[in-house]
Amino acid sequence: MQAATVQSLNIDSTQTDIMIWANKYKGKSRTEYLRDANEFFYFMHGRRIDEISKTEIETINENGKRTRLLNKHVEKYKQYLKERNSDSSIRRKIYGIRSLYKFLRINGYDVDHMIFETSTLKKKTKGYGFYSPVEVKRLATEALKERDGEELSTLILLAATTSLRLNALLGLEWLNIIKHEESGLYLVNTIDKGDQEATRPFEQDLFDKLFLIRNRTGSDKLFPNLKPDKVEKSIIRLNERLGLNPIRKLRFHSLRKAAIKYEMRTTGNLRRAKDQGGHNSAQVLLEDYTEAEDDYASRAGILMMKTIDESVFDSVGKEELLCMIKEINYGVYQQLAYRIQKRRFE
Incomplete structure (x- = not known):
């Protein structure tokens, strides 16, 4: 011995x-x-x-x-x-x-x-662009036409939901998933870039899609038929079929950015955006997920000093008001609907 x-x-x-x-x-x-x-x-x-x-x-x-x-x-x-x-x-x-x-x-x-x-x-160079929530759903639907489309479509949705990187997602197995009883959500736990432990939630409908793949393949891996190069090439083809401008530089990594960008646009909450993307630094978020603002009239310093005449809301109906909210910021529209729905159950 x-x-x-x-x-x-x-x-x-x-x-x-x-x-x-x-x-x-x-x-x-x-x-x-x-x-x-x-x-x-x-x-x-x-x-x-x-x-x-x-x-x-x-x-x-x-x-x-x-x-x-x-x-x-x-x-x-x-x-x-x-x-x-x-x-x-x-x-x-x-x-x-x-x-x-x-x-x-x-x-x-x-x-x-x-x-x-x-x-x-x-030194920073211009990175990849962002998919909007609507584009993510269109991409996932179009992916069903690809070879192993069920897996690719589900991978796209899971990537946008969890903001995990491609290699981390393709390495996932069923042992990485647990049910969070308090929220009713599912949690995926894995190691992402930089050896950082990452835990991200996703909903029942996405779990059901993953379970269908498991029943069909019998594999312990969530995406047994997908490889990094295959996925990246598929994303480029999907972008072309959907008519998405190549200047935007949309790649699989753009899916990781979707929810982070959504958080920054709708709430501006840096802590929640950091949690979503697993960033260590808020500076990265400020540099990569915020845009230059040329509309001086909409700057916070101007808007916060204005007195709002709330009577203007009496001149518009519900449908027109909701339409304007969607046009200004679809994320705010979704957040508003979510909060109203949440209040009903409190």
Whole structure:
């Protein structure tokens, strides 16, 4: 028994540690992060993952003398990447290496993951657009015409409802779902990007759709026939068939944004928007989910000082009033209907 313990300790190595880190990720992300680590180590040390030592990771050879790896070395690597990579690729590569070094620091390596806090990570490019709630439903309906359309349609609805990323959704199994008795809703619990635990609610009708898929496939996975590339290509085809403008850059990730954008537009409640998307920073929400306002007359500082003449409401009927609310903000219309319905049961 003692020999077995010694043997198990002897297999621990830098390569083992790196693979433990990499195995936290799944599928394409894992492959990309390992490739990025190889590229970084080869640039800095002339070594691959299966060759690198702990000492080499902690230091760098400069003019025949070993010194700590510093931010200036990362900046030099970033300049090298700029010659052959897009800004988005550079951000991904730097983020991945930062994640690795943070893991190594936690596990006893004398490294500092903060040296990877470069301007590359902070630079923003225009991201994907948003689907409106109506467009989400149209997309899900049109998806039924695709191969494995039942799964794709249900995946689209679950993505918009939970704001989970594609890889997290495709990795879901039935053991990830529980019934929340107090609310009558179902909860999906999984690990999303950045190793963050994510719990999101969804309703009975969506559960029923998932259950039909399970009865048909007999699989423990929620979406056994769907792969990331297949889903992304299907979304592009669906956008074309629905006549959605390609300038909007609508992709599967746009489904994740739908409910977050809805929350920001209807209530502006940052805490609830953060909970919906699993964001750690409110700044991300302010930058990515709010828009520049050119209508100065509608600014909060102007509107809040105005005295409202409520008699104007006497001049319009119910149908006209509801129509105007829909035109101004369909989300507010839905929220109003929900609150009225809720009051009836209180």
